[in-house]
Amino acid sequence: MRKIFMLAAANIRKAKSQTVSFLLIIVISSLLLNLGLVTMLNYSNNFDKKYTELNSAHIWQVMNNSIYKDEYYNYVKNLKGVTETEKRDVLYFKGSFTFGKSDIEQNIVLFDADNKNKISKVSYIDKLDKLPADAIFLPYIMKAGGKLKLGEHFTIERGKTKHVFTVAGFYEEMNTGTINTQLIGFILPHNEWMELKETTGDKLDGTMLLSRVNDKEQGKRISSEIYNHIIANLDVQQTATIQELDYETLKLARTTTANMGTSVIILFSLVITLVSLIVIRFRIRNSIETDINNIGALKAVGYTSKQLIKSFLVQFSGTALLASLFGGILSLFALPVLKEGYSAQTGIIWNQGFDAKSFIISIAFIVLITVLVSFQSARKIKKLEPITALRNGITTHSFKRNYLPLDKSKGSVNYLLSMKTMLHNTRQNIMIVVIIAAICFISVFALVIYYNMVVNDKAFVDVIAGEYSNASLMLDNDNYNSHLIEQIGENSQVRKVIYYDSVSALYNNNETFNIYVTKDFSVTENKKCYDGRDPIHDNEIALNGYLAGNLKKKIGDTITVRLGKKSSEYLITGLMQTANGSAYDSELTAAGFKRICSSYKPMNIFVYLKKGTNTKLFLKDIQNEYGNYIKSIQNSDEMKESMLNVFVQIITLTAYVIILITAAIIALILFLVIKTLVIRNRQEFGIKKAIGFTTRQLVFQLSLSFLPIAALGSVIGGVIGYLGINPLLTIMMRSMGIMKMNFIIQPVTLIILCLAICIFTYIVASLVSLRIRKISAVSLISE
Amino acid sequence: MLMSNVILSTTKLCKTFSNGGTQQHVLKNLDLEIFDGDFTVIMGSSGAGKSTLLYALSGMDKPTLGKINFAGQEISGMSNDKLAVLRRKNCGFVFQQVYLLDSMSVMDNVVAAGLLSNKNKKQIVQSAEKLFSMVELKRNDWVKFPSQLSGGEAQRAGIVRALINNPKIVFADEPTGALNSMYGKAVLDVLTNVNMNGQSIVMVTHDLNSARRGNRIIYLKDGVICGECKLGKYVSGDRDRHEKLRTFLAEMGW
Numbered sequence A: 001m002r003k004i005f006m007l008a009a010a011n012i013r014k015a016k017s018q019t020v021s022f023l024l025i026i027v028i029s030s031l032l033l034n035l036g037l038v039t040m041l042n043y044s045n046n047f048d049k050k051y052t053e054l055n056s057a058h059i060w061q062v063m064n065n066s067i068y069k070d071e072y073y074n075y076v077k078n079l080k081g082v083t084e085t086e087k088r089d090v091l092y093f094k095g096s097f098t099f100g101k102s103d104i105e106q107n108i109v110l111f112d113a114d115n116k117n118k119i120s121k122v123s124y125i126d127k128l129d130k131l132p133a134d135a136i137f138l139p140y141i142m143k144a145g146g147k148l149k150l151g152e153h154f155t156i157e158r159g160k161t162k163h164v165f166t167v168a169g170f171y172e173e174m175n176t177g178t179i180n181t182q183l184i185g186f187i188l189p190h191n192e193w194m195e196l197k198e199t200t201g202d203k204l205d206g207t208m209l210l211s212r213v214n215d216k217e218q219g220k221r222i223s224s225e226i227y228n229h230i231i232a233n234l235d236v237q238q239t240a241t242i243q244e245l246d247y248e249t250l251k252l253a254r255t256t257t258a259n260m261g262t263s264v265i266i267l268f269s270l271v272i273t274l275v276s277l278i279v280i281r282f283r284i285r286n287s288i289e290t291d292i293n294n295i296g297a298l299k300a301v302g303y304t305s306k307q308l309i310k311s312f313l314v315q316f317s318g319t320a321l322l323a324s325l326f327g328g329i330l331s332l333f334a335l336p337v338l339k340e341g342y343s344a345q346t347g348i349i350w351n352q353g354f355d356a357k358s359f360i361i362s363i364a365f366i367v368l369i370t371v372l373v374s375f376q377s378a379r380k381i382k383k384l385e386p387i388t389a390l391r392n393g394i395t396t397h398s399f400k401r402n403y404l405p406l407d408k409s410k411g412s413v414n415y416l417l418s419m420k421t422m423l424h425n426t427r428q429n430i431m432i433v434v435i436i437a438a439i440c441f442i443s444v445f446a447l448v449i450y451y452n453m454v455v456n457d458k459a460f461v462d463v464i465a466g467e468y469s470n471a472s473l474m475l476d477n478d479n480y481n482s483h484l485i486e487q488i489g490e491n492s493q494v495r496k497v498i499y500y501d502s503v504s505a506l507y508n509n510n511e512t513f514n515i516y517v518t519k520d521f522s523v524t525e526n527k528k529c530y531d532g533r534d535p536i537h538d539n540e541i542a543l544n545g546y547l548a549g550n551l552k553k554k555i556g557d558t559i560t561v562r563l564g565k566k567s568s569e570y571l572i573t574g575l576m577q578t579a580n581g582s583a584y585d586s587e588l589t590a591a592g593f594k595r596i597c598s599s600y601k602p603m604n605i606f607v608y609l610k611k612g613t614n615t616k617l618f619l620k621d622i623q624n625e626y627g628n629y630i631k632s633i634q635n636s637d638e639m640k641e642s643m644l645n646v647f648v649q650i651i652t653l654t655a656y657v658i659i660l661i662t663a664a665i666i667a668l669i670l671f672l673v674i675k676t677l678v679i680r681n682r683q684e685f686g687i688k689k690a691i692g693f694t695t696r697q698l699v700f701q702l703s704l705s706f707l708p709i710a711a712l713g714s715v716i717g718g719v720i721g722y723l724g725i726n727p728l729l730t731i732m733m734r735s736m737g738i739m740k741m742n743f744i745i746q747p748v749t750l751i752i753l754c755l756a757i758c759i760f761t762y763i764v765a766s767l768v769s770l771r772i773r774k775i776s777a778v779s780l781i782s783e
Numbered sequence B: 001m002l003m004s005n006v007i008l009s010t011t012k013l014c015k016t017f018s019n020g021g022t023q024q025h026v027l028k029n030l031d032l033e034i035f036d037g038d039f040t041v042i043m044g045s046s047g048a049g050k051s052t053l054l055y056a057l058s059g060m061d062k063p064t065l066g067k068i069n070f071a072g073q074e075i076s077g078m079s080n081d082k083l084a085v086l087r088r089k090n091c092g093f094v095f096q097q098v099y100l101l102d103s104m105s106v107m108d109n110v111v112a113a114g115l116l117s118n119k120n121k122k123q124i125v126q127s128a129e130k131l132f133s134m135v136e137l138k139r140n141d142w143v144k145f146p147s148q149l150s151g152g153e154a155q156r157a158g159i160v161r162a163l164i165n166n167p168k169i170v171f172a173d174e175p176t177g178a179l180n181s182m183y184g185k186a187v188l189d190v191l192t193n194v195n196m197n198g199q200s201i202v203m204v205t206h207d208l209n210s211a212r213r214g215n216r217i218i219y220l221k222d223g224v225i226c227g228e229c230k231l232g233k234y235v236s237g238d239r240d241r242h243e244k245l246r247t248f249l250a251e252m253g254w
């Protein structure tokens, strides 16, 4: 056994730099595989784990006490499937606050800190020891995403009233601890809460019903049933103030962006692992082939094949074990970055420490593969007679075709010789093409996501946010002004104004869905239909494709929609995609909606501003001029920015990391390949030098020989990326109601990326092949 | 006697190898002149430093100390790339192990060398064909890979490669060392022929039959020149010449 270790150690010493680059590739892939596995195995459960831990509600409704009746509570409690219900007194209003750099308008619930929650418990993360008089506790997202700190001021604007608080703590809460739904909750210490309740009279008083159900898949249905029951006797304006949500919708809203991030990580780790497998195989095979002489000598002095095979196994699996352990340990340091990124988006802490399962799986996987590949390559040693090995044994190369005969082909000698070199290494070329294609694909993926979320987010916002205007105004029902839209339209900064409402109704007789209502869909900017068209006539409807699929409906079928006691049948003219309201969306024209709601009057005005207009200043003017008619104003630009901002950071980071790792992998692989090539073809280089080729010419020839391969690989990767990214994203996002991702992929960017990969390959190849310099013509003779 | 134009000369040429701490002085203060048009033969026992000398002379290796003058140029201080350019223009090489490039056809081996100093492919192919027929290498051998040739054929192909640039000097390091006598004779005939056409040859050998071809024999022993022997140009079957060489070598202790 000692002999085997000695042999292995000697082999490693002989190929120090190759061993190091081999090590590095395994470190990188083990690092990523660990992160990917940890994410895959644990992150997706995290939400549900927390949910159970905090005994969070599966369905919840909140409304002002002007609407609430105690009968609702009894109704919910006794509903089939509901296991537990809690009624909570809250303060409930529409208000705005600052998140990150922007103002967000939300439905806000203020909880009393002394409330004993049986359902939807709160878990404090940090808390000031001494509470200030104006203390407020905020959900963790305000810290992770909103970058607020303990002791800082936090202002909530409610109409013209400003409430200023001091941040006294952060907590996790599943149902209302997010900015990604229409509802956010904050907690006030009991005395403050009571004081606010008293000073505002009964205006803000509200009730929240929180329930758990025995089958959370049924949550959405049960929630619809409750909502349906509540709104049965209310008018549209009243129902608009009720907020109701369920587990599924919430999970979607809170985890979408993080899921996108995790899928990138998982995809990336898989590709890199694949790449490193190819490299492991290449490295082992070549090392054994170049060692063949040595092997012959060892056999001649009496080493058995078994001993030699074992020494290779020890050498490679030892390195692999070491490297993958190291990568695994590194992943522990990378994990906090990942965790922070995820919680900045979800507002849920991911308490992931060392995960033995992922650690062991990834290391075992890499080592096992290494052992298999080493064994498979080393097996040849058995068949090798010492004497053939000594005579350079199994010819590693048997040349069959003289590609590009110099006397007949056109081109300079340097060019022709480099193409010859290339054509003689088919096996290795295929490997490089596959690797570069895979890596290029991942880079394209990262770039496309980066471009569509950071540089030009239109496509992403289209999908995530639906119809998007720079600002929206909600009309005051008590002081309704039907001419406001025309007045605002006359403003010189305004490009376009439309009514655009989002209302709820029922389909299938008892299930709630969301309906976008506007007069004329042809003037909207977000084309939601990926198949068919938006409704034009009053008997037409467009339906979310995912929902339509569930209902087994297609274009041309009809669907019955009901609101209160009125129902009507509509013809499906289009299938649409939207993510914000999950999959439960539809579109009706204003005339169409009036068939089930004759009292409908448009409540929301979407304002599209001319380029370069400052939305904030514009809205200030509007507020001053028309404030009386407006109940609330939303600066969508700011809102969008704040929602995207946390995301932008992690995407930018991911893009950089991916590009960096891509470069590192290309460099490492070229290093391995060229180093092997130079060692193997020492004699050839020596001869060429002897007959008068300069080092510079040889370096040029060798580097050039990699250029077509890099080009082919990157073009393949680029094309797969170009054609494949949107379908891939669509598959990834299908359950979020996105049926067709339309991320913009700029051919120019692709071309630049491919060029960059080629140039990078060429430069790295040149640098690595500089070691040809060390080969001297005379070394031929002294060998 | 030919016109004594010095084409290559060394002054106090030293070459030292260090092998794991110990210094091995292979060439020791060697002064040597090689004359244009000569067929110079370097003899000596194995390990005497013949090859080392040959490669220093041809600019393939750099001397440790001393100077080398090649056709009026001082080359001992030149960079490797400059030396490469010098070699491709002025030198041809024939090695014992032939050292053709395995990865390409015989013709390509020759053309690749030719293209280094001449861009005119047509011309190169023409002179390659002429040289091939001179060494009596058949047309269907040109497209073969080196590994498909016999030792003698390969060595003749090697000579064609050495000659393709019409070099001033051809350096040959035991060109017949690995060949049987029949193949060896053919190779020597070609070299003799080349020398008759005016090109200089410097050949290392330790074989009497090969040495006979030269008109100047230099004997190397432990890195110094022990003596030299001048003969007339080679004529086959010249007994006197043969005797003279034998006597010389005997004196040298060969």
Ligand SMILES: Nc1ncnc2c1ncn2[C@@H]1O[C@H](COP(=O)(O)OP(=O)(O)O)[C@@H](O)[C@H]1O
Pocket (backbone or CB within 6 Å): A782, B017, B018, B019, B024, B026, B044, B045, B046, B047, B048, B049, B050, B051, B052, B053
């Ligand atoms: N590159 C080298 N490194 C170390 N020692 C060398 C090298 N080249 C030649 N030698 C040593 O120099 C001596 C002379 O070698 P060489 O010139 O090849 O002899 P010859 O050709 O006369 O047989 C030998 O002892 C050889 O071991």
Ligand SMILES: [Mg+2]
Pocket (backbone or CB within 6 Å): B050, B051, B052, B173
């Ligand atoms: Mg020798």
